[in-house]
Amino acid sequence: MMFSNALERVARLCSILGGLVMTGLMLMTCYSLIGRNFLDSALIGDFELTGVGAGAAIALFMPICQFKRENIIVDFFTANRSDAFNFRLDRMGDLFMTVIFLLLAWRCGAAAINAKETLGASMLLGFPDWIVFTSMSIPFGITAFIAAMQALSTFKNNDKAAS
Numbered sequence: 001m002m003f004s005n006a007l008e009r010v011a012r013l014c015s016i017l018g019g020l021v022m023t024g025l026m027l028m029t030c031y032s033l034i035g036r037n038f039l040d041s042a043l044i045g046d047f048e049l050t051g052v053g054a055g056a057a058i059a060l061f062m063p064i065c066q067f068k069r070e071n072i073i074v075d076f077f078t079a080n081r082s083d084a085f086n087f088r089l090d091r092m093g094d095l096f097m098t099v100i101f102l103l104l105a106w107r108c109g110a111a112a113i114n115a116k117e118t119l120g121a122s123m124l125l126g127f128p129d130w131i132v133f134t135s136m137s138i139p140f141g142i143t144a145f146i147a148a149m150q151a152l153s154t155f156k157n158n159d160k161a162a163s
Contacts, residue, residue, distance in 0.1 A: 011067040021057040021060065022057045101140050101141070115129035
């Protein structure tokens with residue numbers, strides 16, 4: 001399925017970007033700690049950058065998590081149910097994930113617009129808040145799209161799974 005391959009490539013690209021952000025945060029933290037403890041010079045704003053980067057990285061990891069269906073699933077109550085019942089629950093879960101991530105993308109997008117208009121920025125560095133919200137809104141939108149495609153593609157195969 002060509003569409004699925006394109007979604008997987010986008011999800012993998014997001015996860016690579018998230019990994020690069022986390023690697024950058026790790027290097028910055030090491031530099032900051034070494035400077036603070038041994039060289040008597042602190043990296044100003046390292047806590048702000050860590051918060052911004054961690055938020056962006058978490059959002060960037062969501063598309064691959066959804067694509068691989070590796071969200072946390074508690075099947076304690078459904079382990080003894082039929083495959084058809086669990087299939088329907090999984091599709092409902094895909095629909096809920098679509099709605100949740102659409103709402104997250106929408107609200108982050110609205111926050112980005114508001115932050116751009118009001119010139120919102122971090123306290124120490126003056127890092128623009130709209131960049132933070134945009135860096136989260138886009139991957140959340142991608143995640144919502146992946147969840148919707150999973151829900152729709154599996155509904156087409158409902159007869160196979162229910163039998």
